Amino acid sequence: MAQSGMNGKRESVIDENLKRVYEEALEEGVPDRFRDLLDALKKQDAPTGQAK
Template sequence: MTQAGADRKRESVIDENLKRVYEEALDEGIPDRFKDLLDQLKQQDAAKESK
C-alpha cells in the first residue's frame, strides 16, 4: 500500500469513529438535572413577565 493509500485508510477510520461518537452523543439525550434547570429558568422568566 502506498503512503497516500495508507493516509486515506487512516482518515476513513478516523471519520467513521468520529461519526459513531457523535451519533452516540446524540442518543444520550439531556440529563434530568439540565431539564430541571431549564424548567426553573422558564418559571423565573414567566414570573418576571407577569409583573
C-alpha cells in the same frame, strides 16, 4: 503512493469513529438535572401577573 493510501485509510477510520461518537451523543438523553435547570430558567423568565 502507498503513504497516500495509508493516510486515506486512517482518515476513513477517524471519520467513521467521529460519526459513531456523534450518533451516540445524539441518542443520549438530556440529564434530569439539566432539564430541571432549564425548567427553572423558563419559570424565571416567564412574566408574572402581567396582563397580555
